Amino acid sequence: MKIVVIGGSGLIGSKVVNLLGAQGHEVLAASPKSGVNAVTGEGLAEALDGASVVVDVSNSPSFDPGAAKQFFETSAGNLAAAEGAAGVGHHVALSVVGADRMPNVGYMQAKVAQEAMITASPIPYSIVRATQFFEFLDAIAATSTDGDTVRLGPVLFQPIAADDVAATVADVALGAPVGGIVEVAGPDRFRLDEVIRSVLRGEQDPRQVVTDPAAGYYGAAVAEDALVPLGAARTGQIRLADRRTLDGAGQ
Template sequence: MAKIVIIGGTGLIGSQVVDRLRAAGEEAVPASPSSGVNTLTGDGVDAVLAGADVVIDVTNSPSFEEQAVLDFFTTSTTTLLEAAARAGVGHYLALSVVGTDRLAESAYFRGKIAQEKLITGSGLPYTIVHATQFFEFVRGIADEATDGDTVRLSDALIRPIAAADVATAVAGVATAAPLNGIREVAGPETFGLDRLVRTALAAAGDPRHVEIDRTARYFGALLGERTLLPGDDPVVGATRFADWQAAR
């Protein structure tokens, strides 16, 4: 039984990763500020990583403001990497986003790029899981792109995924050998971003109108047709968007 520490282990993904690892018989330890572990100040980090075999970082910046997001990912990741090295952790796993390296116009994704560079340059055995956008955040994409009662979005292609399927993939990667590379995870269906949001709003009875605008930015970045798509061999989640909507 491995000791696996999940940093951000009480959030949307982290809590489900904990459940899956425990169901598989692993010692899964959730860590977050509410449990006294703060990766910005360093409080509690060494203590929780003592004896850990694997650390999973599923934290996220509470702010998307340019300097705040960069500071969060650089400070938090540096704290964790240094503590993991001291603890002799054998596998450092972080959750990131498909297309991160293609989205450098976005302040948020520049923060993620900085995080990934720190991990790959740390000398620790690692895996970075790149996931596509979660079903749970589709309404948030609409809110970000709303002007009055119109949602202006690119028709760039996207393969969204259920958070539960991301958690399953992360748990599986955590119990395997480090890749020293990237594992991509995506949903089973491809949508145009505009159609995905239009479908979600219609299902929710939201009266906003979705309009295609290829100059519309996605969290600050201009999208090409395939910017948000994974490569040819991602891990594919089982849940279809319509089934996820129906279950909710």
Template sequence: MKIVVIGGTGLIGSKLVRRFEADGHEAIAASPNTGVNTLTGEGLAEVLAGAAVVVDVSNSPSFEDTAVMKFFETSTTNLLEAEAAAGVGHHVAVSIVGTERLPTNGYFRAKIAQEQLIEKGGIPFSLVHATQFFEFTNAIAGTATDEAGKVHMAPVSYQPIAGDDVADQVARTAVGEPLNGRRDIAGPDRYRMDEFFRMALPDREVVTDDHATYFGSELLEDSLVPIDDVTLGQFHYPEWAEAHR
């Protein structure tokens, strides 16, 4: 089966391509540096010819509110139109647990817009909502660091997941029947967000701050964690961190 991975040279995309190939599928990594640009439409018709499944794990180069909205709306519209023309039978997209619960966040609003386009696009689809990746721990901390170098984190629920677990679950979803809905995935352990970052960044001062923001938005207790059925990953953070030193 031919599977095209949009964003296939990135963190999750490259893992997906390796998994699909190991299972005997024809996996194509599609991204601007391989000649496929979902914003302009360049290379889409060619790469989607004969594809049964498209997995979209692409991301906006800018997280500024207007730019990220334009990226996901334009990219998803172009991709769905090209998929319809090519006869693609399953569109899979990765989104974020809690998108609908953090409407003040511009990135989350853009992901909601992407999901709505997919739901109305006429192509059988599956949405995989993941929690925050272990691999993004330092980047998340960087956005929450004050001028004195202190990391401000809210004492709310937090359940991050390893990129390998994300890739495993997305790959399984992609080769299955379309959900025409969504599934949530998360890491096996739930923490308080401030306590997790204190554990993950032992050389940094992590401040418990009820008003700390996550990419500009204050968090409620369950803003970033699954509240319904969820599939749990297998990798626990301490062991994962030790293996990735």
């Protein structure tokens, strides 16, 4: 079976490509680096020729709300058109747990707009929503840092390893379209401020984490449970302590 992975050279995409290739599938890692651009449409028709499944794990190069929305809406529209012409039977997209519950976070609303276009398309689909990756904890800390202080809210937080996200995406891609959402989260639930504090202390980072309910997430107010699944969800196998040095406070 031919499977095209849009964003196939990125963090998740490269892992998905390797997983599917190891199972004997014909996998094309498609990205601007390989001459396939979902935003401009360049190379899409050729890449999707003969494909049964398209997996979209591409990401906006900008977190500016307007730019991100334009990226996701344009790429989703181009993919739907190219998939229809090629007879693709399953579109799989990676999104974010709680995206529809964070109206104050522009990037999340851009993901909601992408999801809306996917659900409105005639192409059978599955949307995989994942929680925040272990690999992005440093970025979360950085965006919340002022001098030597990191201000974060005590919201619930259930981060996941990129390997577990990729495994879920690959598994969903090989199944029948669900016509809805599959959620996946890490095996352990924390408070955002506690886990970042634990990571920084474990890595002997001198920054101090201050619990500030007004700090929100990426500078925007969010509900206490906005970042975690509210219902049934798949659970990753890799624990944060297996990948990051913790001081134990957040466990």
